[in-house]
Amino acid sequence: MRELIEAIAKALVDNPEQVSVRAVEGEQVTVLELRVHPSDLGKVIGKQGRTARSVRTILNAAGMKLKKRFTLEILE
Amino acid sequence: MDSDHPPAEHAIENYLPLIESLLHEVTRHGRFELGFSIQKGAPLADDLEAPEYVVDFSGPDADLLLERNAALLSAIEYVVLKAVRLEEEHLGKITFDCQDWRRLRNEELRLTAQVAAERVIETGDPFTLSPMSPRERRIIHLTLKDRPQVLTKSEGTGAERKVVIIPANPPSHRARR
Numbered sequence: 001m002r003e004l005i006e007a008i009a010k011a012l013v014d015n016p017e018q019v020s021v022r023a024v025e026g027e028q029v030t031v032l033e034l035r036v037h038p039s040d041l042g043k044v045i046g047k048q049g050r051t052a053r054s055v056r057t058i059l060n061a062a063g064m065k066l067k068k069r070f071t072l073e074i075l076e
Numbered sequence: 077m078d079s080d081h082p083p084a085e086h087a088i089e090n091y092l093p094l095i096e097s098l099l100h101e102v103t104r105h106g107r108f109e110l111g112f113s114i115q116k117g118a119p120l121a122d123d124l125e126a127p128e129y130v131v132d133f134s135g136p137d138a139d140l141l142l143e144r145n146a147a148l149l150s151a152i153e154y155v156v157l158k159a160v161r162l163e164e165e166h167l168g169k170i171t172f173d174c175q176d177w178r179r180l181r182n183e184e185l186r187l188t189a190q191v192a193a194e195r196v197i198e199t200g201d202p203f204t205l206s207p208m209s210p211r212e213r214r215i216i217h218l219t220l221k222d223r224p225q226v227l228t229k230s231e232g233t234g235a236e237r238k239v240v241i242i243p244a245n246p247p248s249h250r251a252r253r
Binding site: 001003004007008011012043046047048049050051053054055057058061062064065066 | 098101102105106107108137140147148150151152154155156158159160233234235
């Protein structure tokens, strides 16, 4: 799932080499921490958060297939 | 030269290989059992906004794609078109679809618009529709643009933005009972 977020984030930003995703596995849920270049934050969040919301929808759907919960944290 | 981005001509065709490769990544990494084909000329028989290209999905995960008002389909479309930096002018020229969902949804939206407009004309009261995406709101606006008795506008922000249908003529002459 880390690869999914990494692929999407790299496609969205202007500085793909600055994208990193860390998976923090909890018992119930895996948190994916996404870091991007500060100037790319707007690219992954989007107008009124619509891009981030869409990425989370994709992540949830992929998680459902694995019967696992994932949440996406965008770190500043 | 930046090979990641479409050339300056911005023809819609230039975006297709990027869309295709990103979709391969999303379906592979997300382990979605979905195939897709990019088709020219709309199977979407839609006089209002016939797209030039349709990305048509099929496969075992089609149901997942269409759950909750096609939330996943719309999310993939939004992210992919953002990622390839599709120019504003091209929005509406390419659409993502699955099992004819868009066409059926567009029909439903147009019917909703007509029914709501009738009601506004009858009662003289504004009518607020449920929240919709920009594309869906556009269909409502376009459906009612030739009905002189009503006007449409959008209110609210983000995911909560809704179309409001209002009477074109304030019903002052009919306010008295």
